[in-house]
Amino acid sequence: MRALPPTTVARLPGYLRSLGGLASEGVTTTSSDQLAELVGASPAQLRKDLSYLGAGGRRGVGYEVDHLRRQIAQALGMTEERRVVIVGIGNLGQALAAYSGFADRGFVLVGLFDTDPALVGTEVGGHVVQHVDGLERAVEEQEASVAIVATPASAAQPTTDRLVSAGVTGILNFAPRTVRVPDGVDVREVDLGSELQILGFHARQRSGAAAPAEPAGPAVEPAPEPEPVPAAD
């Protein structure tokens, strides 16, 4: 398999989701046109992305759905189990801990950590919340390689440092603070606010394109002439 451009990697989960949908409908083969339409890409883009995986469709037949799913899953590392911890079990951490969709994608939740004594010892999503003091030991014992950081911004970097020193190599950071990691560790920053802003940008562009051309700005009224000052006698 050739090195995959990051933009291709970012599209693979969408291809996999659409292929899963086809498989659940009993579809066994698909064309690049059909798959491209499902994912909202161009057929040429899709063919190029899949060619990086060595996945070529057969003329007149297209792609075999199950085979392509396996190739994409392998490229995304989903054929190996990844063990995940979540640090920060507030509103967001609790929602993530209760999310059942990780397992389908090869991720197994192995620990929840927080500092709040009111949360430690309670059960969330079938896991008992542990005090963050035991983070390093648990990461090592559980062989967790991925961590989700859902702490307040101020705790994000120290938490990341602890996770990395314990052996975590992938961080999904939700805290609104960019975290630094050494080489060999990957970070993905999730920011729903930025995503909404991007939607706002596209909505504005669309409405700008549809609306009739606006004049450059409202006509500026000329400033009134100053009252003549009566000459002093």
Ligand SMILES: NC(=O)c1ccc[n+]([C@@H]2O[C@H](COP(=O)([O-])OP(=O)(O)OC[C@H]3O[C@@H](n4cnc5c(N)ncnc54)[C@H](O)[C@@H]3O)[C@@H](O)[C@H]2O)c1
């Ligand atoms: N990226 C996004 O789109 C997005 C969306 C929502 C929230 N957030 C961010 O995610 C984070 C969590 O949001 P929330 O609404 O769940 O907040 P929250 O206040 O409900 O939860 C934060 C939790 O972190 C715990 N905590 C604090 N310091 C800690 C530490 N050192 N180690 C472990 N746990 C610690 C707190 O006890 C609390 O339970 C915040 O930083 C928030 O800004 C991001």
